[in-house]
Amino acid sequence: xxxxxxxxxxxxxxxxxxxxxxxxxxxxxxxxxxxxxxxxxxxxxxxxxxxxxxxxxxxxxxxxxxxxxxxxxxxxxxxxxxxxxxxxxxxxxxxxxxxxxxxxxxxxxxxxxxxxxxxxxxxxxxxxxxxxxxxxxxxxxxxxxxxxxxxxxxxxxxxxxxxxxxxxxxxxx
Numbered sequence: 001x002x003x004x005x006x007x008x009x010x011x012x013x014x015x016x017x018x019x020x021x022x023x024x025x026x027x028x029x030x031x032x033x034x035x036x037x038x039x040x041x042x043x044x045x046x047x048x049x050x051x052x053x054x055x056x057x058x059x060x061x062x063x064x065x066x067x068x069x070x071x072x073x074x075x076x077x078x079x080x081x082x083x084x085x086x087x088x089x090x091x092x093x094x095x096x097x098x099x100x101x102x103x104x105x106x107x108x109x110x111x112x113x114x115x116x117x118x119x120x121x122x123x124x125x126x127x128x129x130x131x132x133x134x135x136x137x138x139x140x141x142x143x144x145x146x147x148x149x150x151x152x153x154x155x156x157x158x159x160x161x162x163x164x165x166x167x168x169x170x171x172x173x
Contacts (some may be wrong), residue, residue: 009139009153010093012155017080017111020073020078026069027043027049034058037154039052039056056074067102076110078117083116085117086113086117093118097120101123118143119139131159148167151168
């Protein structure tokens with residue numbers, strides 16, 4: 001599969017591992033922060049509240065709550081079959097995730113492959129987040145790869161859109 005590409009970049013959650021995060025519970029400490037500033041905070045998923053926080057300039061206040069939930073979920077994550085593919089890769093590999101970089105690293109560590117990737121770009125690594133192409137393009141730059149010769153592997157429509165915007169090939173799992 002990877003013979004046609006110089007580099008492969010993977011999404012983390014739902015692709016390599018399944019984070020053990022209760023996103024509804026993770027939303028609870030975020031909701032008062034947003035409500036206290038007059039925002040609608042009725043979403044049941046902490047990640048759905050992130051764009052609201054960003055639009056209000058509250059991302060830095062909300063981020064620690066999201067990151068704590070992700071780090072805890074990474075420690076107890078379920079290993080998915082593609083993690084073995086990443087660990088066995090002989091070319092440049094990276095991770096581009098909507099999760100924070102620390103959670104990505106903890107998930108790899110929890111599954112015994114802490115050095116399986118050359119690059120990790122998380123939500124907190126660059127100013128933009130998927131489906132904006134910047135996180136994926138940053139991973140490619142760090143890998144020394146071009147979009148035309150890179151495969152992005154993910155599990156969501158957002159991942160597919162990220163690949164399209166960045167100009168890479170995409171494989172859905």
